[in-house]
Amino acid sequence: EEDETSFVDDDISIFDDINDEEEDEDDFIEDISALNYFGVSYSLNFLKRILSIDTIAIDHSRCCKAVFRVIKYVRTSKTRAFALRRLFNIFERMSEGELDEVGTNPSYMQSLIKSVAESHLPRYHMDTFLKQKNDDKFSYLRNFWELNRRDARILESIIKLLTNRPQACENFISVGGPEIGALILQ
Numbered sequence: 001e002e003d004e005t006s007f008v009d010d011d012i013s014i015f016d017d018i019n020d021e022e023e024d025e026d027d028f029i030e031d032i033s034a035l036n037y038f039g040v041s042y043s044l045n046f047l048k049r050i051l052s053i054d055t056i057a058i059d060h061s062r063c064c065k066a067v068f069r070v071i072k073y074v075r076t077s078k079t080r081a082f083a084l085r086r087l088f089n090i091f092e093r094m095s096e097g098e099l100d101e102v103g104t105n106p107s108y109m110q111s112l113i114k115s116v117a118e119s120h121l122p123r124y125h126m127d128t129f130l131k132q133k134n135d136d137k138f139s140y141l142r143n144f145w146e147l148n149r150r151d152a153r154i155l156e157s158i159i160k161l162l163t164n165r166p167q168a169c170e171n172f173i174s175v176g177g178p179e180i181g182a183l184i185l186q
Contacts, residue, residue, distance in 0.1 A: 044083055044086055047086050061102075064098075064102060071083050081151070085151075105171075113158070113176070116158065117180050120150060121146075137175065137176050
């Protein structure tokens with residue numbers, strides 16, 4: 001019988017230092033600028049495989065944090081869309097408590113709202129909107145990159161985070177979610 005983790009090459013020792021007490025547990029997330037396109041793509045593909053194996057225990061919060069950093073810092077449309085798909089897979093597996101934690105982070109809400117805008121609006125609409133508003137509340141939208149495809153799951157994720165979560169609703173309002181929603185509907 002073939003081992004279900006046989007897709008991992010025995011020569012790759014990516015987990016050698018996973019329990020190293022001297023390093024911060026989130027170091028693998030912190031220096032995303034050092035990762036290139038292939039490194040990020042490889043990591044997302046690896047995460048996809050890990051998520052498909054139900055017998056492996058995963059820290060969904062850490063995976064979510066890492067994927068949000070990819071969404072925030074990677075400019076390649078294809079890679080960001082792939083990261084969003086992984087995020088949706090993670091959200092489906094998260095407990096209500098873990099989703100509550102995600103909803104309390106305003107930068108996560110900004111990333112989701114920005115992703116919705118990037119998938120539904122052309123750049124010139126966002127530039128016009130930002131010039132009209134001239135508000136620091138929308139500063140996270142200045143580095144606007146159009147995504148090549150629309151994905152309704154971004155909206156579904158926002159709705160899932162907002163449902164029965166007052167702190168997430170407050171974050172949605174404070175980062176300009178209603179205004180971006182109205183702009184998309186125009």
